[in-house]
Amino acid sequence: MNNSTNHYIYPAILFIGILSVSTASILIRFAQEDAPSLTIAALRLLFASIALAPFTWKYHRSDLKALTRHELALGFLSGIFLAIHFACWISSLEYTSVASSVVFVCTGPIWIALLSPLILKEKLSKSAFLGLGLTLIGAVLIATSGVCIWDRGISCPLLSDAFHGRAMLGNFLALAGAWAVSGYLMIGRRLLVKVLIIPYVFFVYSVAALVLIIVMFAAGESPFGYLPKTYIWLLLLALLPQLVGHSIYNWSLRFFPATIVAVTTLGEPVGSSILAYFILGEKPGFIIFIGGVIILIGIYFAIRAAGKNKNLTPRE
Numbered sequence: 142m143n144n145s146t147n148h149y150i151y152p153a154i155l156f157i158g159i160l161s162v163s164t165a166s167i168l169i170r171f172a173q174e175d176a177p178s179l180t181i182a183a184l185r186l187l188f189a190s191i192a193l194a195p196f197t198w199k200y201h202r203s204d205l206k207a208l209t210r211h212e213l214a215l216g217f218l219s220g221i222f223l224a225i226h227f228a229c230w231i232s233s234l235e236y237t238s239v240a241s242s243v244v245f246v247c248t249g250p251i252w253i254a255l256l257s258p259l260i261l262k263e264k265l266s267k268s269a270f271l272g273l274g275l276t277l278i279g280a281v282l283i284a285t286s287g288v289c290i291w292d293r294g295i296s297c298p299l300l301s302d303a304f305h306g307r308a309m310l311g312n313f314l315a316l317a318g319a320w321a322v323s324g325y326l327m328i329g330r331r332l333l334v335k336v337l338i339i340p341y342v343f344f345v346y347s348v349a350a351l352v353l354i355i356v357m358f359a360a361g362e363s364p365f366g367y368l369p370k371t372y373i374w375l376l377l378l379a380l381l382p383q384l385v386g387h388s389i390y391n392w393s394l395r396f397f398p399a400t401i402v403a404v405t406t407l408g409e410p411v412g413s414s415i416l417a418y419f420i421l422g423e424k425p426g427f428i429i430f431i432g433g434v435i436i437l438i439g440i441y442f443a444i445r446a447a448g449k450n451k452n453l454t455p456r457e
Contacts, residue, residue, distance in 0.1 A: 151396055152444050155405050158389030163412025165382035167420055172374040175367050178234070181375065182227040183357040184364055186350035188379035190343065197343040204340045212336060213344075215328050220348025222325040227349070228356055230318035236311025245315035247280040250403040252323040260327055263398045268442055273400065275439025276407040282432030283410050323403070329391050330399040338392045345391075346383070397444070404443045411436050 172181050197205065208216070230246050250273055257263040265273070325345075333341060357364070393402050411433040418424060 159408040162386030166413040168378040175371040178231040183353035189383040190347040193343040201340040219328040220345040223349040224352035225321035229314045233311040233314035249319040272439045272443030279432040279436030
């Protein structure tokens with residue numbers, strides 16, 4: 142596959158990843174009618190790991206055994222980061238508004254952009270920074286669309302308590318979720334240049350599942366006793382947003398800087414809004430529409446800049 146073809150194929154695959162991850166909010170909403178959020182997160186990773194296990198054991202057993210102690214340690218840390226991300230972000234919704242939580246968890250690309258030059262020795266071009274800025278603006282517009290009032294200026298009364306009481310704890314948990322996903326993506330960027338994608342995601346998802354299961358039981362929750370349809374939603378959650386979506390994000394870390402991959406993850410609220418319109422009949426407001434358009438433009442600039450600078454070849 143030549144480089145000119147890569148410029149079209151790789152962004153298209155990333156787009157499939159965005160659409161797959163975008164199904165998460167819909168499936169979680171269905172599952173939350175019967176199961177608590179922490180259990181949903183734990184079973185999502187558990188089912189994904191179980192689904193990967195036979196294929197990994199049959200075709201990549203030797204690759205798993207070939208992992209060095211250093212690679213295993215980094216993979217284990219990546220799995221812990223992934224578990225922390227899900228646990229903190231989902232828990233944040235119990236203390237603060239969805240809008241505030243999304244604003245803080247969407248800061249992930251900023252932390253990666255700040256840390257990548259130090260940890261990964263990767264610097265972004267001006268066009269990539271433009272894309273990053275646009276996606277963040279779009280994400281904030283979507284997150285605050287339901288709580289901000291546009292009347293002779295803008296005011297956000299529901300966000301005014303962001304640094305008080307329970308809301309402050311919730312916002313800190315969401316921010317911790319952003320820090321965790323930043324570590325998860327940066328470790329993936331470092332390892333996936335030499336570790337194959339299947340054994341890597343199997344190991345990382347399994348570690349994350351184990352951590353979340355321990356936290357689930359510690360919180361007094363159980364994986365048993367839910368309706369059959371709930372387990373169907375959880376299985377779909379494991380197959381689509383986790384196995385397809387997150388695995389594509391991990392795969393793309395071989396070709397794109399971690400910041401660019403983090404930027405593409407902000408396409409999730411856009412995809413979720415589109416799916417919610419067709420599946421749930423939820424019509425996005427004007428601000429959400431504008432925010433979505435800005436995010437897509439930002440993702441385009443970021444991927445285009447990465448393609449020019451890196452030529453879409455694996456990082457060595």
